[in-house]
């Protein structure tokens with residue numbers, strides 16, 4: 580990086596650091612859980628939904644901001660120019676901005692708990708935050724052992740979707756628990772894709788991601804099955820009467836799924852070309868979850 584780039588990071592670097600499209604990940608579990616709640620009970624609390632969405636975005640911001648702080652301590656991000664710590668050269672500031680986001684996000688969830696006079700939702704989200712910390716924070720750093728995908732599936736799938744359903748109805752639902760698998764898989768797909776371009780740095784830092792363990796070629800093959808599983812699963816839920824036929828609208832995301840698999844198959848061992856694949860996975864996640872949830876409302 581030139582002196583100017585260090586002193587005045589480009590907008591492109593800041594956008595890469597903030598990665599706005601990634602926040603679909605925080606919104607969709609709340610959307611799907613709320614959509615299932617409305618379909619089953621005709622209950623929709625707009626204040627709870629909007630508060631939950633904002634809180635989820637803030638909590639995910641904490642996850643990403645603190646990720647850069649914790650990764651700066653292992654050296655794994657030394658070549659990541661869009662790390663907030665590298666961009667600002669002020670790790671304490673980044674750390675406390677992240678904690679502010681977490682605090683504000685949890686305040687929003689506490690507001691829901693207060694409105695409901697019920698600690699269930701805050702308890703679930705605190706568990707999600709624990710999983711999020713254990714993924715990257717000392718002394719756990721479970722992501723470095725390749726366990727991130729498991730944590731991600733449960734945090735953004737069953738836990739977040741059920742928390743959203745409960746926030747609307749104060750009851751539980753086997754339907755929302757079942758369909759949370761779709762959200763969990765679609766979200767975990769993004770994390771799985773995020774490793775392809777980082778194999779060299781991950782190995783150097785001792786991070787045994789699934790792609791470090793499998794290799795990029797086998798990882799690209801696993802990606803196809805992983806991505807494809809979304810679609811027969813949504814069909815199975817319809818055939819079993821768990822979700823309405825309109826949820827097959829989620830198949831509109833198929834072109835993005837095909838693009839993702841082809842792109843990674845062709846470029847799996849070319850870091851500069853495959854580095855954007857997680858954002859193609861975000862497109863799969865966004866359209867699949869948005870239309871899947873819409874299918875419950877129609």
Ligand SMILES: C/C(=C\COP(=O)(O)OP(=O)(O)O)CCC[C@H](C)CCC[C@H](C)CCCC(C)C
Nearest residue numbers: 605635642643646707708711714730731734739
């Ligand atoms: C930060 C995450 C992945 C990126 O990790 P990596 O170290 O590869 O990053 P860079 O490549 O950019 O350096 C996300 C990890 C997700 C984690 C396993 C679980 C997070 C849980 C959330 C805190 C829960 C949010 C719940 C909300 C929807 C209510």
Ligand SMILES: O=C(O)C1=CC(=O)c2ccccc2C1=O
Nearest residue numbers: 601604643731766769770773857
């Ligand atoms: O920066 C990233 O690679 C990711 C950020 C993020 O918040 C997230 C959330 C859920 C699944 C994957 C990811 C990322 O890959």
